[in-house]
Amino acid sequence: MKTNRISPNYKGFRFPPVIIGHAVWLYFRFSLSFRDVEELLAQRGIVVTYETVRQWCLKFGQTYANELRRRRPRCGEKWQMDEVFLTIRRKRHYLWRAVDQDGNVLAILVQSRRDKKAATRFFRKLLKGLQYVPRVIITDKLKNYGAAKRDILPGVEHRQHKGLNNRAENSHQPTRLREKKMRKFKSAKQVQRFLSAFGPISGHFQPQRHRLNAREYRATLQGRFQQWNEVTGVKLVA
Known part of the structure; x- marks a missing residue:
């Protein structure tokens, strides 16, 4: 079934989508605070405040989650x-x-x-x-x-x-x-x-690992990261 995708609007933001998407992923995927995410980004040379991270999560978290939900196969009965x-x-x-x-x-x-x-x-x-x-x-x-x-x-x-x-x-x-x-x-x-x-965000990166062998799990996770890049509007350079 086709759905109308709502693309994230990054107009007016100083940082590129790859950094914003990564910060949102860190916060929702792991048990981290906004200050934890600020520190992890700083380790990579990205200087932002925890308040900026909070605003990113508020603005884009639900947009990403909605798109992941649209892409999810029909759930069980x-x-x-x-x-x-x-x-x-x-x-x-x-x-x-x-x-x-x-x-x-x-x-x-x-x-x-x-x-x-x-x-x-x-x-x-x-x-x-x-x-x-x-x-x-x-x-x-x-x-x-x-x-x-x-x-x-x-x-x-x-x-x-x-x-x-x-x-x-x-x-x-x-x-x-x-x-x-x-x-x-x-x-x-x-x-x-x-x-x-x-x-939706946390669950997207948690496939049923106990049902997959190592090769299947890596392939599944790689596919889900690819979907995440599409959802967040990140264009990877080949």
């Missing part, structure tokens, strides 16, 4: 869902997440509740972004999943068991690491904005 709590300014919020059977993050949504209304809203966001229905969904025993599923996906098989959605539960671990590195999230809006870019 078995969806696993889970929610974890986040404490933001002493108030409890819930991070809803859905992944497919291969661990690809399908959607995330930060909400202040986890009732039926919140579950329904998450289902609608998920379906709007993917535009197809799954064969089966797997959740824990939270009853609000079942209530929302009966309204939104009445014909889809629903399996509820605490031990079946381990992949969704494990997918929260990188978020916890970044939460610690960022010394807790400051607002629900910040979490939503950060994870919307973090998920």
